[in-house]
Amino acid sequence: MFTGIIQTTGTITRLEISEQHARLGICAPKLLQKDLPLGASIAVNGICLTITDWREDDFAVDVMPETMKRTNLGKLQKGSLVNLEPSLALNGKLDGHIVAGHIDTTAELVKRDENENSIELEFQVPHKYDSFIVEKGSIAIDGISLTVTMAENDHFGVSLIPYTIQNTTLAHYQVGDKANIEVDMIGRYAVKQIQAWKKEF
Secondary structure: OEOOOOOEEEEEEEEEEOOOOEEEEEEOOOOOOOOOOOOOEEEEOOEEEEEEEEOOOOEEEEEOHHHHHHOHHHHOOOOOEEEEEEOOOOOOOOOOOOEOOOOOEEEEEEEEEEOOOOEEEEEEOOHHHHHHOOOOOEEEEOOEEEEEEEEEOOEEEEEEOHHHHHHOOHHHOOOOOEEEEEEOHHHHHHHHHHHHHHHHO
16 A cells, blocks of 8 residues: 655666566665665556565666556656656555555546646546546645645546655656556545445435
8 A cells, every 4th residue: 555655766778578578677875775665665657566676776667568558658768757656654654545556547638738836637537437537636646645726527626836846756647647556445435435326325
């Protein structure tokens, strides 16, 4: 489980991709091997992955080909930045919201407005997910816990504060880029329950 509070960003140092397997090398000087041993879980752009190798300058995670296709990991290149969050310890503090690390879909950035102290982003999401996204609700975008500022049909918006701008990758996104989306787990269960009730009556 994760919180959506990004601890650091990492740089892609190597990409090993075949039809059956993909391995990403990530350099993140703020993350130490003693805290993240082999087998530890880490969210990379919001996707729960397992650390499978440590080298002097980077660590590696293995990715299934289907995950590369269905998320924005397939667009990464050497030198790309990714958001990183180790899994939450049992005695850890939940500062964001509950994030599973299981991506529901991707959303396309359709509008970007940069202001003096914030950046406003508007995304378009596939219609089947719009009922799970509500104004003032939580959403994870590339692993970042954010509050929805606008939700209308298949569009939703978020605001990036200076801290998020400086410490995550989202400020670099331009119109047309795609981000990984995980809808709020509690909201998803609530919608499912309401749909079940409607079928009964």
